[in-house]
Amino acid sequence: MTLVTETAIDAAADPRDRGGPAQPMLIVENIKKYFPIRAGLLNRKVAEVKAVDDISFYVMKGETLGIVGESGCGKSTLARLLMYLIERDEGNLVLDGDLVGEKSGVPIDALRRSLQMVFQDSYSSLNPRLPIEQSIAYGPKVQGIKPKKAKEQAQDLLGKVGLRPNLFSQRYPHELSGGQKQRVNIARALALDPRLLILDEAVSALDKSVEAQVLNLLSELKEQLNLTYIFISHDLHVVQYISDRVLVMYLGQVVEIGPVDKLYSNPKHPYTQALLACRLSMDPDERVDAAPLAGDPPNPVNPPSGCRFHTRCPHAEDICMAKAPALGDVLKATPDQHLAACHMAQAGSGHSKAPATLAELFNI
C-alpha cells in the first residue's frame, strides 16, 4: 500500500492540483439524506428512512479510504450523494479546497470530471445494447471530445484495464465475464480522467481469484494515474488489503474512523469489534462459534435512541440509551487519528468501562 505522504508529493505534480498536498481531495461536511416513505391516497409522507444521517469525513490526495458496514447501512446512498446522483437534504462537498455547486464554487460539471464512480452491480451498470467501446466513449463525447478521439481513448483505456482492444472493443456486455465487465466499468469511470474514484462494492460480486486480479489492477492504476480512492465494501479482508484509512458506518452514521492498522488491531467501537470477530479466520481453531453480531440491524426508519448500536451491543448501559456518543470533530482530526463514537472510548461519558478522566485519576 502506498503511504499517504509519498503520494501526496506525487499529487503536487498534478497540473489539476489547486489546494496543495495538505488540502484534502474531498471534504464531506455534515451530509444528510432522508428518503421519504409515502403512502395513502394522497401520497403523503408518513415516515423517513434515515439513510445517511449527518456524515462528515475527508479523503486526502492519493489516499484510499475504505468504507465498511452491513448492507443497508447507507454506503451506496453516500456514494450517490457524493456523485450528485441524488439530491442531498443537507451538507456540503469541498473539492480540493473549493465548495461544490454553490454559485462561487466549482460547478457540478467540474465535479463530474473529477469524481467518477464504479457501480456495485456489474450486470446492470453497462448498457446491454451498446458495444463496450461505445459505453466507454460516451462520457468523453458528452463532454465535447470528438467521436474519433473518444474512440481512440476508449481503446487505450481498454488496454489499460487489461482487455485487448481489438478483441473486446466491439463486444456486448453479455459476451463478457463478471471480471471483464468490472474492468470495463473501471475503464468507463477512468474515461473522464477523474482524480477521485468511488468504488461501490466494485469487487464484491467477483469470485476470489478474479477479485484479486481486479484489486491488483486498481492498485496499479492508482499509481499510474495518480488516483484517490473511496473504496466501499462489506468485505473487511478486502478493505484491509486496499485501504490506508477505514471508516465504519452503522445505520447511516460514522461509528469509527482511523488508519487501517490501528483500526484493525485495536477496534474501539463494539460494532467494529463484532464485525472483525465475524470474519472467518483462516485458522479453524480461532474461528468463533457463535456469531458475535446477532440479529438484523434495526430499522433505519426508527433508529434506536441514544447510541444506535445499543440494541445489539454487549456493553450497553443506561447512558447508551439516553445519549448518543459523539465521534469528535472528524474534519479537524489528522489522518492518523483514530476516533470512535462510543461512550466506552470517551473519558467522563458516564459509562462504567469508560477510561478515567484526569480529574478522576487525581482524586483517588
Add this chain to the structure above:
Amino acid sequence: MSVIPADSASLPAAQGAPATKVRGYWGSVWNRLRYDYVTLFCLGLIIVIILLAVFAPWLSPMDPEKSSMANRLRPIGYKKYLLGTDEQGRDMVSRLLWGGRVSLMMGILPVVFATLVGGMFGVVAGYYGGKVNMVIMRTMDIFFAFPSVLLAVAIAGSLGGGIGNQMLTLTVVLIPPICRVAETATSQVRALDFVDAARASGASTISILFSHVLINVLSPVLVYSSTLVSISIILASGLSFLGLGVSPPTADWGLMLSTLRQSIYVQPIVTALPGIAILITSIAFNLVSDGLRQAMDVKA
C-alpha cells in the same frame, strides 16, 4: 500493451490476433429468427399480402367498383370470376385485393402513429416519474377504463365516418396500451446503473434518453405494437361493418363482410372470403410478433 496482468481469457498468447467477428444485438436476433420456420413463413405471408395490396391496381383483373346486375352472387370459379362475385356482381378477386389496401393500411398506420405518440409519452412518463408520470398515466387510465371496441365506436361515432377519422379513432384507441408498455419498460431501464453512470458523466437528459434508454425500450415496445396490428385490422373491420369506417362502394374487408352477410345462405363460401382474409392476416401478424418476442428476448 499495458503491463497490467489480466485473466488468461483477456490476453490470449497469440499476438496480433485478428479482431473477432462479434455479432451485435440485431445480429443475434436474426440468428434466432433464422431457425424459426413458423415465424419466417408468416413473415413471408405478410410480405406477400402487403405486395398484393400494394400492386392491387395492376393485379386486379377487373374494376372493383363496377357492378353487374346479371352476375350477382356467382360461385367461385364462375366464368372469368375466379372467386365469384358479391351481391352487386362485383369481382371478388379485385375487391379483396383493393380491400386489402384499406384494411392493411388500417392495421399498420394507426399502430405506427400510436407507437410514436404513445411510446413518446410512455418514455417521458417512465423516465421522469413523479408528477409527470402521474399526469400522463392517469390520463391514459381514463381511456383504459373503456373496452377498446366501445371506445372506438364512441370516438368514431362522434367524429363521423371516413378513412381519416377511422384512422384517428384507431390511433387514439391504441395509444394508451402502448404508452403503458413503454412506461413500464422505461421505468425499469431508468433504475439501472448504466443510466446513473451516464448521468454521472454529465450527459443531458435528452442525450441519455436517445443514447441509452430508447434502444432498450425499443424491443419490448416493437414486439407489443406488432401484436396490435391484427387488433387494429379487426377493429377497423368492425367499424366499417357498423358503418363507422369507409363508406361504400370503397372496398374494405370489414365492409365487404358487412354487406355480404345477408347472402350467407346463398353463397356461404364467397361470403366468408373477406373474413378468411382478415383471419389469415391477423394470425400471421400475431405469430410473427410472437416469434419476434422470443427472438428479441436475448439475455444481456
